[in-house]
Amino acid sequence: DLRTPLTSTTGAVTSLRQLPDLAEDQRQDLLLAIEVEAARLSRFVANLLDMTRIESGAIKVRRDWVDVADAIRSAAERLQKSQGHSTRVHLPPNLRFVRGDQDLLVQVVYNLLDNAHKYGGDGVVSVDARDDGSDVVISVTDDGPGIATEDLERVFEKFFHTAGVDGRKPGTGLGLSICRGLVAAMGGTIKAESPVQRRCGTRLVVRLPAADLPPGVGQ
Known part of the structure; x- marks a missing residue:
């Protein structure tokens, strides 16, 4: 590399x-x-x-109240400004907060969006979030060629590559591995799902423990 x-x-x-x-x-x-x-x-x-x-273990994770919707919007805007990639953002009203590090969550979502645009080709990349029981779930989806079943876990390994839509292997092979480390540091999990539609597409799913704001915070 x-x-x-x-x-x-x-x-x-x-x-x-x-x-x-x-x-x-x-x-x-x-x-x-x-x-x-x-x-x-x-x-x-x-x-x-x-x-x-x-x-x-040198990363120090703050335990702040993190506005997940704001972190997602910030990551999408940052990618648009730096690389010109547009992302469809779907966010429900009143999405719950999580306890963690706002900057690290922005980095995670940015890496996921960047990865989706690299491997999804010229198709649509979308990000959405939802409350799911005691968690907040963030999903980044592309409609590219997808990931082989045997590689769904391996994509989070250091330096692991799959070929892009043009047959090349873009990127450094570190982006998803970094995401997994940062998500774990915030008490969450991450997984890959593929295919997601008509035998193609990939969805990367981050699950973080939700945290209700105490009265008066964030108002």
Whole structure:
């Protein structure tokens, strides 16, 4: 995973150095390639650091009242701004809160949405939440090719990849593993379901213990 962006960046830099008479549009394409691969490498390093913190127990989880609906909206807006991906958001009124860390929950939902857009192709990605007994359940669904039954647990392993809709293996193989660690740190669970419709599609389901706000809090 480290080798690919480094190789691409080195190749682009070499071309710029050895071919000074390149047309301006070609130069801009190479510069864009360097920028894209640098961002990819930065995300990979950030994911490695997050995974190291999770495994070492260095992540300190706050126990605040977390507005799940607000966290979901924040994650969807962040993905839209950073990558241009639009997500269908379905949230019921008066969704219950959870006790946990708002920033970590935003990161979890962001990672799930990012993963759905990478592997779901150009189809629709949606996120919804609901109260379910003593829990709040968050679901991120895509209508991509789905995940093989034998891989439904393995997708949460470090560096595990499945092929995207174009046959490539996008991403770092860390996003879902990080999600599992962060969700567990907040006392929740995460699982993958596939297929979800007409023998295709994937749904990633996060379940967190609900927490009722005490009188006067959040009002």
